[in-house]
Amino acid sequence: MLGLNNELPxxxxxxxxxxxxxxxxxxxxxxxxxxxxxxxxxxxxxxxxEEFLKFAEAFGVRPEVGRLARTSAQNRLPLDLGWVHGDERFLLA
Incomplete structure (x- = not known):
C-alpha cells in the first residue's frame, strides 16, 4: 500500500x-x-x-519543518510527507 522498497524500522x-x-x-x-x-x-x-524523520527516511526523504517532501514511493500516485508547526497561541485556550 505504501509503495516502499525498504522495510520500515x-x-x-x-x-x-x-x-x-x-x-x-x-x-x-x-x-x-x-x-x-x-x-x-x-x-x-x-x-x-525525530520519529517522523525516521519514518520519512524509509521513503528516501528527509523533510524539513514547513516543507513537503516528495517520496520515491512506487504508488499509482505521488506521495508527499510533511510536518508543519501550528500557532502556539492555540495551546493557551
Missing part, C-alpha cells in the same frame, strides 16, 4: 503508517493527483519530529 510509530496509508487510499478514492500525509504539530519543540 520496527520502532516506527504505527500512527504514521496508518495515516499515510489512509492518505493514499483517500487520494485514490477521490481521484486526486497526489497523496499528502501531513503532521500538524502544536508542540513548541516539535516533539516527535
Amino acid at each position: 520496527d520502532d516506527v510509530h504505527y500512527q504514521l503508517v496508518h495515516r499515510t496509508a489512509s492518505a493514499v487510499i483517500e487520494a485514490q478514492r477521490f481521484g486526486a493527483h497526489a497523496a499528502v500525509m501531513l503532521v500538524h504539530s502544536f508542540s513548541p519543540e516539535n516533539r516527535w519530529f
